[in-house]
Amino acid sequence: MTEKVPEVIVDPTDYHEVLKKLDLIEEKVEFTHSEMQQKIGKKLGRDVGILYGLCIGLMIVMVYLLLAINMNETDLLIIVKNIFLI
Numbered sequence: 092m093t094e095k096v097p098e099v100i101v102d103p104t105d106y107h108e109v110l111k112k113l114d115l116i117e118e119k120v121e122f123t124h125s126e127m128q129q130k131i132g133k134k135l136g137r138d139v140g141i142l143y144g145l146c147i148g149l150m151i152v153m154v155y156l157l158l159a160i161n162m163n164e165t166d167l168l169i170i171v172k173n174i175f176l177i
Contacts, residue, residue, distance in 0.1 A: 158170075
């Protein structure tokens with residue numbers, strides 16, 4: 092037995108009105124979803140920025156400590172002058 096899809100006759104104006112309402116609802120849902128994703132992205136970006144800042148700060152401190160332990164101040168000044176060509 093083959094089943095047939097039921098046929099419905101609808102006034103075209105009613106059909107277009109329903110489509111317009113569905114488009115408005117879909118637009119509102121997409122807008123809300125995009126706003127939520129944007130907030131999540133901002134939070135994630137802030138967190139990643141904080142982590143990068145901490146990592147770079149720790150690297151700078153480690154380099155300074157390694158150089159300060161192994162060299163005296165005059166050697167550090169000579170190296171800095173050579174790097175930046177002061």
